Amino acid sequence: MSKKVLAPSTMLVPLPAVLVTCGGLTSDPNIITISWCGVVCSQPPMLSISVREKRHSFNLIKDTGEYVVNITGASLVKAVDYCGNYSGKDFNKFKETGLTPEPATKVRPPLIKESPINLECQIRKTLDLGSHHIFIAEIVATHVDESMITDDGRLDVQKINPLIYATHARQYWSGLSKLHGFYGLTREKK
Amino acid sequence: MSKKVLAPSTMLVPLPAVLVTCGGLTSDPNIITISWCGVVCSQPPMLSISVREKRHSFNLIKDTGEYVVNITGASLVKAVDYCGNYSGKDFNKFKETGLTPEPATKVRPPLIKESPINLECQIRKTLDLGSHHIFIAEIVATHVDESMITDDGRLDVQKINPLIYATHARQYWSGLSKLHGFYGLTREKK
Numbered sequence: 001m002s003k004k005v006l007a008p009s010t011m012l013v014p015l016p017a018v019l020v021t022c023g024g025l026t027s028d029p030n031i032i033t034i035s036w037c038g039v040v041c042s043q044p045p046m047l048s049i050s051v052r053e054k055r056h057s058f059n060l061i062k063d064t065g066e067y068v069v070n071i072t073g074a075s076l077v078k079a080v081d082y083c084g085n086y087s088g089k090d091f092n093k094f095k096e097t098g099l100t101p102e103p104a105t106k107v108r109p110p111l112i113k114e115s116p117i118n119l120e121c122q123i124r125k126t127l128d129l130g131s132h133h134i135f136i137a138e139i140v141a142t143h144v145d146e147s148m149i150t151d152d153g154r155l156d157v158q159k160i161n162p163l164i165y166a167t168h169a170r171q172y173w174s175g176l177s178k179l180h181g182f183y184g185l186t187r188e189k190k
Numbered sequence: 191m192s193k194k195v196l197a198p199s200t201m202l203v204p205l206p207a208v209l210v211t212c213g214g215l216t217s218d219p220n221i222i223t224i225s226w227c228g229v230v231c232s233q234p235p236m237l238s239i240s241v242r243e244k245r246h247s248f249n250l251i252k253d254t255g256e257y258v259v260n261i262t263g264a265s266l267v268k269a270v271d272y273c274g275n276y277s278g279k280d281f282n283k284f285k286e287t288g289l290t291p292e293p294a295t296k297v298r299p300p301l302i303k304e305s306p307i308n309l310e311c312q313i314r315k316t317l318d319l320g321s322h323h324i325f326i327a328e329i330v331a332t333h334v335d336e337s338m339i340t341d342d343g344r345l346d347v348q349k350i351n352p353l354i355y356a357t358h359a360r361q362y363w364s365g366l367s368k369l370h371g372f373y374g375l376t377r378e379k380k
Contacts, residue, residue: 001303004336005295008329010229011307011345012237013261013352014204014366038228039200039357040240041319047202048238048324050230071203074370082376105195113191117201125317129326131233136319139198145191154359155201162203164354164366165373167229169344172375175367176204176354180264183360186272 010167017080017165017172019070019115020049021101023060023088024108029101031093031112032057033084035165036132037069045139047121050132056088061135065123066107070115072163074174079114080163081172106140116160118143200357207270207355207362209260209305210239211291213250213278214298219291221283221302222247223274225355226322227259235329237311240322246278251325255313256297260305262353264364269304270353271362296330306350308333 015035023029036050047069051058061067072080079097086093094101101110104120111118121137150156157176164173205225213219226240237259241248251257262270269287276283284291291300294310301308311327340346347366354363 001306001335001337003308003333004339006332006334008235008309009332010232010235010237010329011261011309011332011334012206012208012227012229012259013307013345013347013350014206014354015229016202016204018202036229036231037202038230038238039202039205039226040228040238040324041226041322042200043321044319045198045200046319047200048228048230069202071201074368077370078376081371081373085374085377116191117203118193119198119201124319127315127326129231129234129236129314132231134230134238134326136317136324139200142196142199142201143193144196144201146194147191149194154361155203155356157203157356157359157361157363160203163370164204166345166347169347170373171344171347172370172373173347173366173368174370175365176363177365177367178264178363180267180353180362180364181271183271183355183362184275185362186268187275 013166014164015167017072017163019072019080019083019112021068021070021109021112022057025064029110030057030060030088031083033080035167040136046136047139048134048136050134052132064108066109067121068104068107068109068111069119069121070112071117073116073161074163077163077172111143116145116148203356204354205357207262207353209262209270209273209302211258211260211299211302212247215254219300220247220250220278221273223270230326236326237329238324238326240324242322254298256299257311258294258299258301259309259311260302261307263306263351264353267353267362301333306335306338
């Protein structure tokens with residue numbers, strides 16, 4: 001293997017490509033596609049998203065202090081691309097994508113009905129990092145499509161068929177085909 | 191689709207499962223597996239990892255203010271599971287996994303030679319979030335296996351064959367089989 005040193009680059013693979021819903025305070029809710037998203041704490045359950053200040057959603061998120069992370073399967077790829085390429089200042093993204101807003105239980109932004117999993121989030125900390133602000137939030141409610149849960153109570157990952165964003169290559173992928181086993185596979189049998 | 195409300199849960203899919211190298215100040219370097227990892231800023235390029243305070247790597251990371259994120263392909267699944275299940279307090283994980291440390295260019299923790307991509311990171315902010323601290327870091331150098339770059343200069347995602355961790359299901363997956371297209375696929379042709 002021969003390695004090349006590149007300019008510092010955010011070359012983390014895989015990344016999610018989630019639809020984040022926001023707003024609902026004084027304006028119509030909006031949808032923004034986010035790949036700069038990750039889990040940051042287990043107890044309390046927390047995740048973060050990072051957003052550029054110039055994006056239309058930025059103030060919607062800041063003003064409510066809330067957002068919903070809507071997980072995407074491959075069937076949502078066009079909506080994901082649309083909501084990452086167009087601005088809610090110019091378009092009603094629910095109308096344009098045909099996605100359906102549904103009331104959340106604890107926050108003002110709506111859930112996206114067509115997403116298999118919705119995570120309602122309340123912001124706990126915000127930091128200005130440069131091009132992006134990070135919004136670190138507590139997950140206060142989780143909604144899951146019941147048909148995506150197996151009989152033994154696990155998420156059915158192949159059925160969700162998660163959309164994966166490959167930064168740098170700028171490609172959308174899906175179709176996980178190989179299960180290697182469960183966490184703990186190297187633990188000695190007792 | 192019928193949805194079920196669950197207790198708040200970190201149900202974000204997909205997640206990476208990276209090998210983070212740390213230490214090298216006064217002790218041998220260590221490796222810890224991390225799924226709580228994401229990109230948080232583009233300029234400067236930044237990512238974050240979250241680590242429990244009780245983990246052996248926690249102080250190694252805190253004391254140097256540095257870590258390296260080593261991206262994993264499916265062939266590294268056993269090392270990934272091992273480094274997430276055993277402690278560097280009890281085992282030399284480089285020896286146990288057979289992974290090879292190589293000097294980094296700007297930080298003290300080593301790169302893992304067998305990883306296709308290594309991201310050298312210097313911590314800029316640390317926050318205590320509860321069960322985990324988040325270490326927000328700037329990526330100061332990026333190393334990529336040249337054979338993982340296509341002729342037109344993109345990351346060859348199928349060749350990297352990234353390992354994907356499905357939290358909740360606690361499963362390791364790989365084998366991305368379907369390319370849906372590139373970012374911008376919904377933009378009108380000019």
